[in-house]
Amino acid sequence: MNPSVKNPIANGPGSSDFEETLRLLAHLPAPEGLEERVEAGLRAAPRNARILRWPVALRAENAWVRAAAAAAIVAVVAGGGWGVYLGVQTVQPARVIAVPQHIAAPGGGFSNAGAMRTPQTLNGPIAAPPAVAKPAAVAPPASTPAVKPVAKPVTTPAAQSSQKPLHPAKPTSAKKIAEPATLPAVAPTAVIPAK
Amino acid sequence: MSAGEAVFSGWMEIADKTVRDGARRHAEEDALAALVSQYAATLYRVAYSVLRNSADAEDAVQEAFLRVLRHRDTLSEVRDQRVWLIRIVWNIVLDRKRRSKTRPETDDVSELARVLPAGGLSADERAAAAEHHAHVLACVEQLPDKERQVMMLSAFEELTSVEIAAVVGITESSVRSRLFRARNLMAELLNHARSLR
Numbered sequence: 001m002n003p004s005v006k007n008p009i010a011n012g013p014g015s016s017d018f019e020e021t022l023r024l025l026a027h028l029p030a031p032e033g034l035e036e037r038v039e040a041g042l043r044a045a046p047r048n049a050r051i052l053r054w055p056v057a058l059r060a061e062n063a064w065v066r067a068a069a070a071a072a073i074v075a076v077v078a079g080g081g082w083g084v085y086l087g088v089q090t091v092q093p094a095r096v097i098a099v100p101q102h103i104a105a106p107g108g109g110f111s112n113a114g115a116m117r118t119p120q121t122l123n124g125p126i127a128a129p130p131a132v133a134k135p136a137a138v139a140p141p142a143s144t145p146a147v148k149p150v151a152k153p154v155t156t157p158a159a160q161s162s163q164k165p166l167h168p169a170k171p172t173s174a175k176k177i178a179e180p181a182t183l184p185a186v187a188p189t190a191v192i193p194a195k
Numbered sequence: 196m197s198a199g200e201a202v203f204s205g206w207m208e209i210a211d212k213t214v215r216d217g218a219r220r221h222a223e224e225d226a227l228a229a230l231v232s233q234y235a236a237t238l239y240r241v242a243y244s245v246l247r248n249s250a251d252a253e254d255a256v257q258e259a260f261l262r263v264l265r266h267r268d269t270l271s272e273v274r275d276q277r278v279w280l281i282r283i284v285w286n287i288v289l290d291r292k293r294r295s296k297t298r299p300e301t302d303d304v305s306e307l308a309r310v311l312p313a314g315g316l317s318a319d320e321r322a323a324a325a326e327h328h329a330h331v332l333a334c335v336e337q338l339p340d341k342e343r344q345v346m347m348l349s350a351f352e353e354l355t356s357v358e359i360a361a362v363v364g365i366t367e368s369s370v371r372s373r374l375f376r377a378r379n380l381m382a383e384l385l386n387h388a389r390s391l392r
Contacts (some may be wrong), residue, residue: 021331022350025244030236038231041257
């Protein structure tokens with residue numbers, strides 16, 4: 001035996017009294033008849049207890065029985081799976097996906113991030129302010145008309161509202177043209193005093 | 196080859212196989228019986244050093260050989276059968292001790308006095324020696340598991356440090372370091388006990 005691997009406690013220089021106790025225990029004689037009892041126990045032990053015997057019908061000579069049993073198991077499992085498959089209604093995915101219409105930003109900037117465009121609601125009729133009497137229309141002397149006044153049609157609020165377009169934000173071209181034509185015609189008549 | 200010859204050769208093969216199986220079984224039984232007669236006492240002592248009960252130690256030996264019987268097919272592949280058997284019984288006794296959760300019968304001084312050799316001592320001396328051994332074994336029980344296992348296995352002279360390492364499943368240097376710590380701890384425990392007296 002290699003001395004370097006000898007038992008360090010049995011031959012070590014520092015073995016003390018407590019190691020003597022352990023050594024006494026380690027050298028206890030075995031009880032009488034230990035080997036015979038162990039061998040008898042081994043003989044009595046079942047040799048093939050861990051090997052399960054096939055039933056007679058399932059032994060190797062009757063392979064067709066095994067095949068039939070395997071086929072039956074496969075059929076039962078497959079049938080059960082098919083039944084489950086039929087019983088479960090799968091949710092069909094939508095074929096059409098509603099996507100909001102893309103509205104490009106007016107300046108070509110950022111997009112609207114999917115916000116739906118709401119149509120501009122129509123404005124109702126706007127009540128016109130009460131008509132203020134203009135000084136030109138107050139007292140033109142009837143005797144000496146220097147200039148034949150251009151008769152401005154007196155408009156009532158009702159008439160104004162009827163003439164006002166439905167979309168005041170977008171004045172019609174007719175109004176744009178008509179107003180410059182009428183106002184200068186009235187103003188000189190109001191300013192020039194009668195002689 | 197005719198059908199009759201084929202059937203005959205088939206029967207011959209079955210007969211040869213049966214003979215071979217029987218011979219192999221006989222060889223295994225002989226090998227197992229040789230193992231029992233050679234190592235049963237060693238395994239008993241290893242088991243007793245942990246369990247400290249004669250009947251429990253014998254049961255552990257029986258269980259170890261039953262495990263060998265179950266794995267007798269691999270018996271020829273075992274390199275060192277002695278260490279292999281000691282490792283089997285070591286695991287069995289550690290498992291039993293862990294499951295029982297009871298103290299070993301180290302406090303039973305009379306049992307220890309009966310088991311330990313008298314060596315020509317008088318009755319009083321035997322009683323005193325038994326009390327001393329019981330006290331030492333109680334101190335051994337206070338050691339950590341790793342150190343205690345190495346110390347108990349190292350008490351067996353037939354086991355080298357390499358074999359102890361193989362049984363416990365550690366390296367030889369670990370065996371030595373654990374044994375060193377165990378000795379120091381045991382010296383501290385015994386000195387502390389002496390100072391209390």
